[in-house]
Amino acid sequence: MSYTVPPTRTAAVVRQLRNEIVTGELPPGTLIKDAELAARLGVSITPVREAIAQLSVEGLIDIAPNRTRHVTKVTQKNALELIDVMSVLACAGFEWGVENLTATHLDLMRQRQKEFVEGLRTGNVLAAGAAGADFSTIAILASGNRELQSMVDLVVARTLRILAMGAESDLWQVWTTGHDEVLELLERGDNQGAITRYRQIYADFRTLVANHLFRE
Known part of the structure; x- marks a missing residue:
């Protein structure tokens, strides 16, 4: 019988804080205080500090030289740079996996x-973002390159955060329409067409972020 192993306390704190950052419940610039978080989440300081270290690696929390921690601020420049990196990683994985x-x-x-x-x-x-990410993960893992998926995992939360910032915009439509069309092409056996359409999702997403999301 299969069952889900409960996460460690650190993993549970990572998941909780990641969700709060992605959805904006913890806004950019929020000061992160170990003791306050530990008290709120009902855990000791250790898993909180380990979670903060993990989220720093993911780029969701900035740790200053004086050791103060803040939720990372999102600018147009770093958002576009992130999309470029995500595009390179995810599109490579999709292209490598599509034949399998x-x-x-x-x-x-x-x-x-x-x-x-x-x-x-x-x-x-959160549910939408997880399902949307899994759509790509299925193809990436089909490539057999788990190291690549590990790299994608490091940046996917920040990509979802950008999408959440544009919840009232057309950002999500780029992905839902794109995924539908990619699936249609795959089901017709047009793998090259599916790869091209998948790449176009990222190009369209970048254009919308550049032209609309950070406009004053």
Whole structure:
């Protein structure tokens, strides 16, 4: 019988803080205080400090030379740089994995796409983001390159944070429409067309972020 192993306290704190940062519950610039977080989350200082270190690696928390910690601020410049990095990693993984996709993979991608759309419909940004990320993960893992997926995992939370910032904009539509069209091409056996369309998602996303998300 299969079951889900409960996360460690550190993993649970990482997940909680990551979710709060991605959704904006902890806004950019928020001062992070170990003792206050530990008291609020009902854990000791140690898992909080370990979680902060992990989220610093992910780029969600800045640690200053004087050891003060703040939620990382998002500027147009670093958002566009992040999208460029994510595009290189995810598109390479998708291209490497597409030839190995089976009917089972496509069924899973279709299911994640439905969950993505449903999450958006119900306003559950976290669920939508997780399902949308899984859509790409299925193809990337099909490449057999788990090191690449590990690199994608390091930047995906920050990408979801940008999407959450644009929850009322057309940013999500770029992904939902793009995923639908990628699936249609894959199901027709047009792998090269699917790769091209997948790359276009990132190009369109970058354009929207550059032209609209940070406009005063």
